[in-house]
Amino acid sequence: xxxxxxxxxxxxxxxxxxxxxxxxxxxxxxxxxxxxxxxxxxxxxxxxxxxxxxxxxxxxxxxxxxxxxxxxxxxxxxxxxxxxxxxxxxxxxxxxxxxxxxxxxxxxxxxxxxxxxxxxxxxxxxxxxxxxxxxxxxxxxxxxxxxxxxxxxxxxxxxxxxxxxxxxxxxxxxxxxxxxxxxxxxxxxxxxxxxxxxxxxxxxxxxxxxxxxxxxx
DNA sequence: GACCAGGCACATC
DNA sequence: GATGTGCATGGT
Numbered sequence: 001x002x003x004x005x006x007x008x009x010x011x012x013x014x015x016x017x018x019x020x021x022x023x024x025x026x027x028x029x030x031x032x033x034x035x036x037x038x039x040x041x042x043x044x045x046x047x048x049x050x051x052x053x054x055x056x057x058x059x060x061x062x063x064x065x066x067x068x069x070x071x072x073x074x075x076x077x078x079x080x081x082x083x084x085x086x087x088x089x090x091x092x093x094x095x096x097x098x099x100x101x102x103x104x105x106x107x108x109x110x111x112x113x114x115x116x117x118x119x120x121x122x123x124x125x126x127x128x129x130x131x132x133x134x135x136x137x138x139x140x141x142x143x144x145x146x147x148x149x150x151x152x153x154x155x156x157x158x159x160x161x162x163x164x165x166x167x168x169x170x171x172x173x174x175x176x177x178x179x180x181x182x183x184x185x186x187x188x189x190x191x192x193x194x195x196x197x198x199x200x201x202x203x204x205x206x207x208x209x210x211x212x213x214x215x216x217x
Numbered sequence: 218g219a220c221c222a223g224g225c226a227c228a229t230c
Numbered sequence: 231g232a233t234g235t236g237c238a239t240g241g242t
Contacts, residue, residue: 081239
């Protein structure tokens, strides 16, 4: 079976099992972008707590975060882990946002995906997954987000050959799916859902709804 | 107490 | 281009 069919069948199967996921949680594009940086290698639960705290103190705004010193910001970010690193990374993103877009994530959306992606990747602390998350979920640009779950699921079900880079996997999905933002959002969210519940690092879970699915062979 | 979580930069080979 | 390491808290 062609890979294109497998990826489309996989999506259908995930949709049947889990239904719509409604990602990404966030009241504004800026909040989504902040969440993308804070959730790097971190449980979302911890990120949600910090975001709630920032909201409660009315600090979840570009200008307010620009005004906070990096050391103070780091203390606020403690619960997400890597807090010194993430304070620096968030500051780098804010610098970019104010230098090019008057501090407005909404303003970024006027630029093209082709221009924005390399620009985001040039920010120290924004790697491919964070860039694609911001582009897809905050800016509604049709780029596929690959994460640790995507790698694990694709490898465990032999959807990809072994050495497989982030870009390999992203291109695989993008080449074989229509470039539709709602589809890309939902697909990634469904992969995360599957990964969290069934595709754990160990042990391999035989209750996985993909286990024994003919279309994966 | 070990293991894991919606990565990334940097050094080294 | 692959591989190893530091960054760090909180949940299971």
